[in-house]
Amino acid sequence: MDRSEKMKLTIPEIELMTPGHLACQGCGATLAMRYTLKALGQKTMLFIPACCWSVLDGPFPYSSLDVPIFHTAFETAASVASGARAGLDILGDKETNVVSWAGDGGTFDIGIQALSGAAERNDNIIYVCYDNEAYMNTGIQRSSATPRHSWTTTTPEKHPKTAPKKNMVDIMAAHRIPYTATASIAYPEDLIRKMEKAKSIVGTKFIHIFAPCPTGWKTPPEICVKLARLAVQTKVFPLYEIEYGLQYTINKKPRGTPVIEYLKLQGRFRHLTQDDVEEIQKNVDREWEILIRKAEATRDLANPSSA
Amino acid sequence: MSEEGHRDRKGGVMQKVIMGNHALSYGAVVSRAQVIPAYPITPQTEVVSLLSELCADKVLDAKFIKVESEHSAMAAAIGASAVGARTFTATSAQGLALMHEMIHWAVGARLPVVLGNINRAMGPPWTIWTEQNDSLSQRDTGVLQFYCESIQEILDTVILAFKVSERVYLPSMIVLDAFVLSHTSENCDIPDVRLVDKYLPPYKLKYKMDWRHPHAFGGLTSPDWYYELRYKIELAMEQARGEIRKADLEFKRTFGRSYGLVEPYRCKDAELIVIASSTIAGTARLVVDELREKGEKVGLLRIRVFRPFPCDEVRKILKTAKKVCVIDRNISFGHSGIFFQEVKSSMYNSQFHPPIFGFIAGLGGRDVTPDVIKEIVEYTESHEQPEDKIWIGVKR
Numbered sequence: 057m058d059r060s061e062k063m064k065l066t067i068p069e070i071e072l073m074t075p076g077h078l079a080c081q082g083c084g085a086t087l088a089m090r091y092t093l094k095a096l097g098q099k100t101m102l103f104i105p106a107c108c109w110s111v112l113d114g115p116f117p118y119s120s121l122d123v124p125i126f127h128t129a130f131e132t133a134a135s136v137a138s139g140a141r142a143g144l145d146i147l148g149d150k151e152t153n154v155v156s157w158a159g160d161g162g163t164f165d166i167g168i169q170a171l172s173g174a175a176e177r178n179d180n181i182i183y184v185c186y187d188n189e190a191y192m193n194t195g196i197q198r199s200s201a202t203p204r205h206s207w208t209t210t211t212p213e214k215h216p217k218t219a220p221k222k223n224m225v226d227i228m229a230a231h232r233i234p235y236t237a238t239a240s241i242a243y244p245e246d247l248i249r250k251m252e253k254a255k256s257i258v259g260t261k262f263i264h265i266f267a268p269c270p271t272g273w274k275t276p277p278e279i280c281v282k283l284a285r286l287a288v289q290t291k292v293f294p295l296y297e298i299e300y301g302l303q304y305t306i307n308k309k310p311r312g313t314p315v316i317e318y319l320k321l322q323g324r325f326r327h328l329t330q331d332d333v334e335e336i337q338k339n340v341d342r343e344w345e346i347l348i349r350k351a352e353a354t355r356d357l358a359n360p361s362s363a
Numbered sequence: 364m365s366e367e368g369h370r371d372r373k374g375g376v377m378q379k380v381i382m383g384n385h386a387l388s389y390g391a392v393v394s395r396a397q398v399i400p401a402y403p404i405t406p407q408t409e410v411v412s413l414l415s416e417l418c419a420d421k422v423l424d425a426k427f428i429k430v431e432s433e434h435s436a437m438a439a440a441i442g443a444s445a446v447g448a449r450t451f452t453a454t455s456a457q458g459l460a461l462m463h464e465m466i467h468w469a470v471g472a473r474l475p476v477v478l479g480n481i482n483r484a485m486g487p488p489w490t491i492w493t494e495q496n497d498s499l500s501q502r503d504t505g506v507l508q509f510y511c512e513s514i515q516e517i518l519d520t521v522i523l524a525f526k527v528s529e530r531v532y533l534p535s536m537i538v539l540d541a542f543v544l545s546h547t548s549e550n551c552d553i554p555d556v557r558l559v560d561k562y563l564p565p566y567k568l569k570y571k572m573d574w575r576h577p578h579a580f581g582g583l584t585s586p587d588w589y590y591e592l593r594y595k596i597e598l599a600m601e602q603a604r605g606e607i608r609k610a611d612l613e614f615k616r617t618f619g620r621s622y623g624l625v626e627p628y629r630c631k632d633a634e635l636i637v638i639a640s641s642t643i644a645g646t647a648r649l650v651v652d653e654l655r656e657k658g659e660k661v662g663l664l665r666i667r668v669f670r671p672f673p674c675d676e677v678r679k680i681l682k683t684a685k686k687v688c689v690i691d692r693n694i695s696f697g698h699s700g701i702f703f704q705e706v707k708s709s710m711y712n713s714q715f716h717p718p719i720f721g722f723i724a725g726l727g728g729r730d731v732t733p734d735v736i737k738e739i740v741e742y743t744e745s746h747e748q749p750e751d752k753i754w755i756g757v758k759r
Contacts, residue, residue, distance in 0.1 A: 170438065
């Protein structure tokens, strides 16, 4: 008897990721991949630019995934996928999920042009950014996804990052693509639902997954999921989705744990002063308020797809 | 493309006066390219605007992707080729330079993308006229390179390049001079697509992106294996020489035209051989005829295939010459003209190697007229000691 008949499983049983990958202990990006593949299933192909996943899948001739992977140049996650989609379409394969799988550097920075191009054309791909908030594969350098005040090797404690994190989700929403969503490795059911939804929509889908990095964040590996959950509970990383770039829906409305509970667990924020923490709290509260207002303002919009 | 697409009413070859750029487009059409990602750049624009129209009109059953840069054009071409679709694109100068990383990628991934490149000089300063430094800067990537002289040759080479590329799993670049050829119109036979089908079988990729057979392509490879993969690329390049010769013979049998890797003209008894490529070769042919009439034993060797370099052909043809001069519409700064270097290095280890003079001419689209070529021949005739780098017509 199928186990799912005995008890209700909230996460698909299918495993397309095997042990034996090369990730650091407690890597958030591995959970992001595992849940994503559970949701998308076997008929999936991945286009992976330079990022942690271009290494941790396993060196030639090994692979820890049971789906095809095309490793590609840093700035081409979206454009290679666009080409593959066109190729599959002309060959009559409308079924295979074409997925770009990139880190925050490959998405927020070097790959943003190709991503914007694909989104503007509304190419039928799922673009996943697993965000660990810095260039971790090269040894923790700041990206435009690195939060303000954070330590990295290019933003040392004496000169921490001064610019805020780029709002990639709003940038993608501004392209009016059919589906944009944030997700977290601490909320697998929510992540899987969003991936399944992305799979069912034709056009460009952008999923931004929050995936902590114990190595780069200077945290113990065993609290990776806890950190991801705290990021949502403190409203540092809200879970929400946007349809057609217009209709905002907030998926989790936490009571709002103080940000210090999230920050104090991480070595990368060790140098923060009381003032820094207060400033971060203020910014988080303001961003949350903006998000609430967007969701309220767009609640009654007719289905934007017909607009 | 539809069966009726480009046949005349009798169902045979269609004759049409077309520009060089459109010869690339029609080449892609009769080759049944399936995915065409492209970005516009002067002087390539007509190649892709015609293709986008033909795709939209369903004359060609292909996906045209209007990408946002040449880098993405080549990246998308790679993605399409990796899932098993025949893929074509075209660019020029800055666009080709931007593609450079992805040309390496197409080679390493062993994907037979075919691209057209209109030779245009690199900026700054801004310029749009012809020069070969853009395509020759791709010399060491592993892309096959064909330099065309006529409109017909452009169209024919697209078909041939797909055939050769898909045999050896390396990309090909078809190169033509900006304006002098890209915007010149000539009469052209556009072959019946069914005849092309016979010559060019459908693209079959041995190992492709397919969920039924999940492989990881291009993952991290240690020094234990990378070296062998490079060796295999070189083997494929060596194989390409033979494949080009074979494909050329078959082309002659099918379409009645052939081009070879090089094209010697009145070289048999020539004491002085002029070496040129692209449209300069056409002008040089005229000069050779004129000098022959005066009794001078001059010949022309046009180099059509630059990669793989036709070393054997060059050695064989130059063997009996007393002097050789190479005309380069390009320069490798700090050394000399690039065709000159290639010819010279091909000759060095052979038993007979005549003195070889290197000439730089026509950079940035400066006209290379019959008089310029005569000046080059006279200089070569009147000097005993060969020189690597003689600038013709430069204002000092």
